[in-house]
Amino acid sequence: MPEAKTMILNMGPQHPATHGVLRVILELDGETVVKASPVIGYLHTGIEKNMEAKTYTQALTMTDRMDYLAPMSNNLVYAGAIEKLMQVEIPPRAEYVRVIMTELTRIASHLVWLGTHATDIGAMSMLLYCFREREKIIQMYEFVSGVRMMSSYFRVGGLAKDIPDGFDKRVKEILDTFPGRINEYEGLLTENKIWRNRTENVGVISAEDAVNAGLSGPNLRASGVAWDIRKSNPYSYYDKFEFDIATNDKGDVYGRYLVRLEEMRQSLRIIDQAIDGIPEGPYITEDRKIAPPPKERVLKGMEELIHHFKLVVHGFQPPEGDVYFSIESPKGEIGCYIVSDGSKKPYRVHFRPPSFVNISALNRLVKGRMVADVIACIGSIDIVLGEIDR
Amino acid sequence: MVSAVEEKLKKEYSDKIQEMFTFRDDLNVVVKPEHLPEICRYLKTDQDLKFNFLSCITAVDYLGRRQPRFEIVYMLFSIPNHYRIILKTRVDENDAVPSLTSLWETADWQEREVFDMFGLKFSGHPNLTRIIMDDDWVGHPQRKDFPLTYELPQFSFSRDDIDTRANAPWRGDNDA
Numbered sequence: 009m010p011e012a013k014t015m016i017l018n019m020g021p022q023h024p025a026t027h028g029v030l031r032v033i034l035e036l037d038g039e040t041v042v043k044a045s046p047v048i049g050y051l052h053t054g055i056e057k058n059m060e061a062k063t064y065t066q067a068l069t070m071t072d073r074m075d076y077l078a079p080m081s082n083n084l085v086y087a088g089a090i091e092k093l094m095q096v097e098i099p100p101r102a103e104y105v106r107v108i109m110t111e112l113t114r115i116a117s118h119l120v121w122l123g124t125h126a127t128d129i130g131a132m133s134m135l136l137y138c139f140r141e142r143e144k145i146i147q148m149y150e151f152v153s154g155v156r157m158m159s160s161y162f163r164v165g166g167l168a169k170d171i172p173d174g175f176d177k178r179v180k181e182i183l184d185t186f187p188g189r190i191n192e193y194e195g196l197l198t199e200n201k202i203w204r205n206r207t208e209n210v211g212v213i214s215a216e217d218a219v220n221a222g223l224s225g226p227n228l229r230a231s232g233v234a235w236d237i238r239k240s241n242p243y244s245y246y247d248k249f250e251f252d253i254a255t256n257d258k259g260d261v262y263g264r265y266l267v268r269l270e271e272m273r274q275s276l277r278i279i280d281q282a283i284d285g286i287p288e289g290p291y292i293t294e295d296r297k298i299a300p301p302p303k304e305r306v307l308k309g310m311e312e313l314i315h316h317f318k319l320v321v322h323g324f325q326p327p328e329g330d331v332y333f334s335i336e337s338p339k340g341e342i343g344c345y346i347v348s349d350g351s352k353k354p355y356r357v358h359f360r361p362p363s364f365v366n367i368s369a370l371n372r373l374v375k376g377r378m379v380a381d382v383i384a385c386i387g388s389i390d391i392v393l394g395e396i397d398r
Numbered sequence: 399m400v401s402a403v404e405e406k407l408k409k410e411y412s413d414k415i416q417e418m419f420t421f422r423d424d425l426n427v428v429v430k431p432e433h434l435p436e437i438c439r440y441l442k443t444d445q446d447l448k449f450n451f452l453s454c455i456t457a458v459d460y461l462g463r464r465q466p467r468f469e470i471v472y473m474l475f476s477i478p479n480h481y482r483i484i485l486k487t488r489v490d491e492n493d494a495v496p497s498l499t500s501l502w503e504t505a506d507w508q509e510r511e512v513f514d515m516f517g518l519k520f521s522g523h524p525n526l527t528r529i530i531m532d533d534d535w536v537g538h539p540q541r542k543d544f545p546l547t548y549e550l551p552q553f554s555f556s557r558d559d560i561d562t563r564a565n566a567p568w569r570g571d572n573d574a
Contacts, residue, residue: 049530222504360454368507
């Protein structure tokens, strides 16, 4: 029981500034937050349990639905975990496209974050600008996979299909316009007096506390810890490209904002290096125990038909064992732990959701601050409830 | 890197480690639940190892496949040294595992999730309550004996059968 002098205020689960169905129970002393307890679970759909009843390829489509703002990152971590377990060799063409698409995803995710976060704090026009740019990336999704959001474009062993003609031209269009756009956002916000007043020295967390609380990604880097899985444990082809880890030592909402803006620039840098180097060759592994042969060959050859049939009916069967594979998603470290019992369905899949861990540190960020700062802090953590509740 | 960690652990805790193996370049270490906090503290504070980041806690239900039934898995990461270790501990349904909340704040929510999904208890946890499912939920969804779905009766004259709410296995008997 709280003492009589404090008041309980319920915030959410239907609240425009909680970015989904997050509910926060605030204990207030006047307008000062004594304690903030996030309540989650409103969007629980049992994704991990459902995956156990599907073949590995079928289950891949569910990963899109966790962090629906960064579907390609989720695809990559899930496919990567199985590839690690099965020791699959990925063709270079697929790796290049994977890097380009996940970096575009990072930008798209940060744009939604920037638009909604700024709107929460009162910069209403940001949302329109950010969504205008995000639309370009969503159109790229549609261009390569046929789907705007739930793309399921990465498959175990490579990609679902080859990139269409004109891919590099469209990516270059984005590369040409984007740096200017980021400068525009900076012009609107970075030196804006109101923005700085609302964000500077708000929600400060020290490096030590951030590591202890399990923060990862931009939230951790804004506290001065230069840890990026793309650099520390490079996966895919990230070790082939040059980029810097964006950090900031302020550890406040403003610091997290600066880190994400810089990350968008670094992502563009990676794409810029990768786009001209896409090699020719297969887009998915030619190991026929994992990926089906091209359709036109299935209709002509007996062996190809058998492979196709076996993969559709039985799927592939990874060896027994369990692996953990993690990548740097736009929100932080997303990890996938897969246990295989040697059958066509995963025995257990667990995702380490960065949003889940990051929001658990909310109380530490807002304790002793004003109610209005709670909004700024939730926005700055960058959460997606689909991923928290799974 | 893996071998350095392996050697160090072998030297210090050879009697407390049940099993140690490398699978797909990741070092897996199986320990008894009662030794978990001690070994974690060592891994976290040792000047050479510095496993300061607890990535993930999860569990697996090996119903009918292994004894003890559950395996709790801890993914530790060393931010300064960039390597990973997977700690495992095997428990039965009613065993309590020491909580790691005193070492890492992030263990709080992750242990609650394991409790919610598997019904495993963590001793010393400050607030071991359900986190994702409702407070009045019956059962633990990620267990292998918890059905993914259940069949509706095709046809019945009995109101009790038709009332699917009462019929659902996760509603328990107390639902009037």
